[in-house]
Amino acid sequence: MSTFCLTVDVWRQPAPDAPGAFETHEVPDARPEMTVLELLDRVNALREAGGLDPVAFDDGCREGVCGKCGVTVDGVAHGPERNAASCMQHLGAYRDGDRVRIEPLRAASLPVKQDLSVDKKALRRVAKAAKFPVAMKALANGGCISCGACISSCPNGSGQLFVGTMLKELPPLARTEDERRERSAKVLAAAEEEFGPCSLLGDCVEVCPAGLPVENLSAVARENLRARFGRRDAPAGD
16 A cells, blocks of 8 residues: 655644644655545644644544535645545545645634634524524535535635525425515525625635535525515415
8 A cells, every 4th residue: 555755734723812823744654545634633643642732623424424524725625626525535636745734714704713623603603594493404405514615715705605505495495485585584684794795706616515506606696686576475485
């Protein structure tokens, strides 16, 4: 089994309000089939062998479906492989002697808790605006895993792919047109407070592990227009 040496620059930040900086580690036995999270496991094993505290990072199912993990690798949310979560990002593109920079997902609405771990409560606050169980069902129906990569990839910190996916799937879950309008209005208001405006660049769809389509972005504009001009007698599913 071939191995190679990687120089890994890892962001360290002890607390949300504390300053942070990169620490450099040499991993002499990286393998192409290793994932980014397994690389961090190896960094931590080397640190712990030297009596040092481990690097904190968000972890989950490691199957790319729970949305809990997420780091930025060489400036790209999740990593260089398109539409793959951090736990599914492999090191096959790296060669012996390469340098890898790993830092948190970067966005004002995703503040750092410690090291590589970020606070994703902004996503939950927007979901709660539509009644949390209903919002989670809508997101599940749309395929969104709420990882936050779309927000981190956007230069404006927009959550439009997340919000648009939710809004696209909410109408069939509403019993009446009034209920639909009320839920959508609350989601839009919460999203405006938590996230920045859409950049229209489409970076979000390139990093989304669920491969959500760019068409989902239009649901935000559609619901805004509906809130302003929509017919009260329209069917709830329209």
